[in-house]
Amino acid sequence: GAGVSQSPSNKVTEKGKxxxxxCDPISGHTALYWYRQSLGQGLEFLIYFQGNSAPDxxxxxxxxxxxxxxxxxxxxxxxxxxxxxxxAVYLCASRQMRGDSxxxxxxxPGTRLTVL
Amino acid sequence: xxxxxQLDSHVSVSEGTPVLLRCNYSSSYSPSLFWYVQHPxxxxxxxxxxxxxxxxxxxxxxxxxxxxxxxxxxxLTKPSAHMSDAAEYFCVxxxxxxxxxxxxxxxxxxVLA
Numbered sequence: 001g002a003g004v005s006q007s008p009s010n011k012v013t014e015k016g017k018x019x020x021x022x023c024d025p026i027s028g029h030t031a032l033y034w035y036r037q038s039l040g041q042g043l044e045f046l047i048y049f050q051g052n053s054a055p056d057x058x059x060x061x062x063x064x065x066x067x068x069x070x071x072x073x074x075x076x077x078x079x080x081x082x083x084x085x086x087x088a089v090y091l092c093a094s095r096q097m098r099g100d101s102x103x104x105x106x107x108x109p110g111t112r113l114t115v116l
Numbered sequence: 117x118x119x120x121x122q123l124d125s126h127v128s129v130s131e132g133t134p135v136l137l138r139c140n141y142s143s144s145y146s147p148s149l150f151w152y153v154q155h156p157x158x159x160x161x162x163x164x165x166x167x168x169x170x171x172x173x174x175x176x177x178x179x180x181x182x183x184x185x186x187x188x189x190x191x192l193t194k195p196s197a198h199m200s201d202a203a204e205y206f207c208v209x210x211x212x213x214x215x216x217x218x219x220x221x222x223x224x225x226x227v228l229a
Contacts, residue, residue, distance in 0.1 A: 004159070031215065042206065042221040043160075050215065091159060095215075104150055105217065107159035 002026065004108035006092050012114045013082055021077040021111045025094030033093045033105060034067055034077050043091065049075060050097065082115045089113070118143045120209045122220035130228045135179075135194040137223045139207035142188060149190045150208040150217075151181055160206065166190060177201070202227045 005024045013019050025032050034046040045059040049069045060066070064082075069075040079086055089112050093105035123138040141147055149166040164175025171183045181192045190207060207220040 033217075035219075043219040045216065048215060056215075093160075104162045104165055105160075107152075107161070109157075109159040112157075 004092055004094050004106050006090075006108035006111050008111060009109065010112045010114075012116065014116050015084060016081055018078065018080045019082055019113065021079075021090050021113070023075045023077070023092030023094075023108060025073065025075070025092070026096075026106055027073075029094035029096050029106070030072065031095040031097055032069060032075050033095070034075070035091045035093065036061075036088045037091055037110070038088045046077070046090075079113075082113075084115050087113055087115045118147070118209050118211050118216070118218045120207050120218050120220040122205075122207050122223050124223050125221065126224050126226065128226040128228060129197045131199055132196050135192070135197045135201065135225065137192040137205050137207075137225065139190045139192065139220060140188055141190060141207070141209045143209055143211050145211040145213070148210040148212060149181075149183060150210075151175065151179070151190075151192050152206045152208060154204045154206065154222075156203070163192070163205075197225075197227045199227050199229065201225060 007022045030051045032049045035043040037043050047067045048056040064080045067077045089110045091110045092108045095105045119142045121140045151163040152160040153163050154160045163179050164173045166173050166183045174180045179194050181190050183190055204222045204224050206222050208217050210217045
């Protein structure tokens, strides 16, 4: 079946502009995560959505970052007034919630953001 | 609290020789442990996961890992490296019953011809 998809695959923007990154999770996966991966670094947790519960936004680095998930499916990560340090690969992952907690995340290919 | 440490940022092996990527974890609760691989400009792909059913876990592409509670380790091994194994590998820990995943900083595997 279809995996997690993200768009665009690459985004180049000028400092100060706003950007929107999109994630389409696997159908039926109620949990959705956003991560940021900077060059040579591990994955930095940004935000977590689970069903209709309030999202865990504890990883968002500043108030310029926001995310929403409409209808429990597609999610959009918005970065306002982009800065050069926002340049990174933004990864989305979804997960099927089951009774156990051993199920894994499925990752999209990522969006590479470059802020000039 | 949970944490994960990947002991080597870079590992180089010759094609056909064994691979060992080391991972140590810390978890207050029964951990779930995972290894993911990331090829250049690609997303992360699951290699294997520890679910407490067996301490020796076999994954895709000939990889396996052994959960050693006494050593708090979950090292990734493969008997014979292929050129296609060159990639970045991430060890991940999650405490049972939680939704947070903690990623290691990654080990870049280089396979020499």
